[in-house]
Amino acid sequence: DEYVESLNRVYEEPDRIIDVGYAQVGTESAWRLANTQSIKTAAKDFGINLIYEDGNQSQERQIEALRRFIEMEVDVIVLSPVVDSGWDEVLEEAQDAGIPVLLSDRKVSTQKDDMYMTFIGADFLEEGRRAMRWLAGTMEDPLEHVRIMEIEGTVGASPSEERSQGFQEVMQEYPNCQIVYSACGDFTYEGGKQVVEDYMASHKWDIDVIFSQNDDMALGAAEALEAHGLKPGVDVKLISVDGARSAFQALIDKRLNCVVECSPLLGPQLMKAVKDLMAGKELPLRIITDEKVYTQENAQQYIRSRKY
Ligand code: AHR
Numbered sequence: 258d259e260y261v262e263s264l265n266r267v268y269e270e271p272d273r274i275i276d277v278g279y280a281q282v283g284t285e286s287a288w289r290l291a292n293t294q295s296i297k298t299a300a301k302d303f304g305i306n307l308i309y310e311d312g313n314q315s316q317e318r319q320i321e322a323l324r325r326f327i328e329m330e331v332d333v334i335v336l337s338p339v340v341d342s343g344w345d346e347v348l349e350e351a352q353d354a355g356i357p358v359l360l361s362d363r364k365v366s367t368q369k370d371d372m373y374m375t376f377i378g379a380d381f382l383e384e385g386r387r388a389m390r391w392l393a394g395t396m397e398d399p400l401e402h403v404r405i406m407e408i409e410g411t412v413g414a415s416p417s418e419e420r421s422q423g424f425q426e427v428m429q430e431y432p433n434c435q436i437v438y439s440a441c442g443d444f445t446y447e448g449g450k451q452v453v454e455d456y457m458a459s460h461k462w463d464i465d466v467i468f469s470q471n472d473d474m475a476l477g478a479a480e481a482l483e484a485h486g487l488k489p490g491v492d493v494k495l496i497s498v499d500g501a502r503s504a505f506q507a508l509i510d511k512r513l514n515c516v517v518e519c520s521p522l523l524g525p526q527l528m529k530a531v532k533d534l535m536a537g538k539e540l541p542l543r544i545i546t547d548e549k550v551y552t553q554e555n556a557q558q559y560i561r562s563r564k565y
Pocket residue numbers: 285286287288289362363416444470471472498499519
């Protein structure tokens with residue numbers, strides 16, 4: 258009822274500016290910075306008043322931000338959750354206050370399934386599958402032994418879980434491909450570098466491929482490999498996810514082998530969804546973004562048109 262009431266408020270004042278509270282994950286990666294920029298620009302373009310809060314990779318901070326938005330009686334809350342569980346209580350509070358919630362980029366897992374109106378973001382499972390499919394396509398013999406290091410993103414975040422899951426799903430078809438080491442790099446450059454450093458400290462290098470769940474960690478890993486006299490892209494194949502311009506440059510420089518795209522440019526779709534919602538239109542439950550796979554062969558052709 259509160260939700261209908263809040264819609265009525267908008268109908269009664271059609272020229273009223275819509276207030277959107279946006280709880281962002283943080284500033285951990287190039288992807289995230291481009292994502293924030295896209296959201297801020299789109300809010301301006303759509304004439305929406307954006308109240309932006311940076312969670313600094315902390316769920317606690319994000320929950321506090323959501324409570325502030327509820328207190329302020331914003332029209333819509335957008336949440337990009339750092340991790341996927343632990344949101345039931347605060348989302349229930351938003352629902353009780355009649356404030357609709359949209360999810361941007363990452364998902365939540367809640368007990369009830371009506372805690373948000375739509376999810377706008379990438380298909381992380383498919384990104385994981387694409388990464389392993391690319392690797393499989395480079396193997397001359399499907400029975401080849403391949404030792405893989407996985408550098409995971411933030412523990413408990415939907416992109417980390419689903420990229421792993423998708424990768425392993427396809428990997429099952431290749432019994433001699435094995436993830437021999439998996440560690441968290443928290444989606445940061447330093448984190449990716451640290452994972453390789455830690456492995457080097459306790460193992461003789463025996464990894465053929467690194468599957469890094471984002472570009473920043475892949476580039477950090479590449480730096481660590483170089484510091485130990487190994488050539489990323491040659492001695493060790495490097496697969497990454499995102500598609501930032503720096504990763505394209507690394508493909509061109511042959512320091513990276515494959516980048517599975519995950520677009521951060523969600524702003525326009527998101528703000529359109531906010532407007533549609535406020536106009537009483539029904540939203541699709543899921544809005545997926547269009548993405549590709551890039552390699553050393555096609556990076557040059559696309560780098561100029563990269564927007565982030
Ligand atoms: O949720 C999307 C992921 O978060 C991106 O792949 C990563 O770079 C970011 O930090």
